[in-house]
Amino acid sequence: MKLINNLLSLFYPRLCAACGDALQQNEQCICLDCMLHLPETQFHKEHFNPLRHLFDGRVPVEEVTALMSFKKANHVQKILHHLKYSGEKEIGKILGKYFGGQLITEERYQGIQYVLPVPLHPDKQRRRGYNQSEWIAMGLSEGMGIPCLTDVLVRTHYTDTQTRKNRFARWQNVKEVFQVQHPGKVSHKHVLLCDDVLTTGATAEAAVRKLREVEGVKVSVVTLAATTL
Numbered sequence: 001m002k003l004i005n006n007l008l009s010l011f012y013p014r015l016c017a018a019c020g021d022a023l024q025q026n027e028q029c030i031c032l033d034c035m036l037h038l039p040e041t042q043f044h045k046e047h048f049n050p051l052r053h054l055f056d057g058r059v060p061v062e063e064v065t066a067l068m069s070f071k072k073a074n075h076v077q078k079i080l081h082h083l084k085y086s087g088e089k090e091i092g093k094i095l096g097k098y099f100g101g102q103l104i105t106e107e108r109y110q111g112i113q114y115v116l117p118v119p120l121h122p123d124k125q126r127r128r129g130y131n132q133s134e135w136i137a138m139g140l141s142e143g144m145g146i147p148c149l150t151d152v153l154v155r156t157h158y159t160d161t162q163t164r165k166n167r168f169a170r171w172q173n174v175k176e177v178f179q180v181q182h183p184g185k186v187s188h189k190h191v192l193l194c195d196d197v198l199t200t201g202a203t204a205e206a207a208v209r210k211l212r213e214v215e216g217v218k219v220s221v222v223t224l225a226a227t228t229l
């Protein structure tokens with residue numbers, strides 16, 4: 001099997017999703033050098049960090065953090081592109097697990113009971129074949145040793161792409177798209193909402209608002225990357 005893999009990689013080398021160099025046998029999706037140089041925010045170490053301030057005066061959240069800082073043309077943009085548009089969903093799981101392992105060392109994250117991915121609209125998920133946030137959630141769940149729930153937060157309306165809209169238009173676009181099913185599963189629980197990118201926070205805010213309609217629920221938000229830094 002190893003020989004076949006070696007031969008295959010000779011003709012079809014697996015490439016690092018960040019730098020594009022050929023991966024070594026023991027590397028998965030992202031090469032070791034890129035993993036060691038990820039632009040990590042380390043925001044999980046501070047309660048009052050810049051990402052948390054995005055939610056000030058909008059909706060109460062417990063903790064907010066992102067693994068990496070996203071800038072145009074940096075490795076993070078390439079990693080996210082591979083995760084979302086090239087079918088490389090395993091990237092979400094690998095980075096989610098890596099981040100989960102860091103989060104669980106912080107006391108403020110230790111009381112979290114469930115990981116909840118931000119859902120995609122079913123039509124969009126069918127077209128893409130997977131929800132990248134669900135793969136991030138699976139990784140976080142593994143890294144933190146807590147279950148992931150995919151049937152609680154659901155998306156009901158289709159939304160256009162957010163990229164060309166300003167903050168208000170984005171808010172109009174997402175504020176009514178989420179619904180909560182089986183609220184009993186999360187009532188009086190602390191849940192971790194996860195997504196790929198945090199930009200204006202509009203999507204996360206809409207999801208947090210919906211979740212907070214459930215009695216006694218507390219919500220923290222984590223993403224793989226954040227742009228507002």
Ligand SMILES: [Zn+2]
Pocket residue numbers: 016017018019020021030031032033034035
């Ligand atoms: Zn690399």
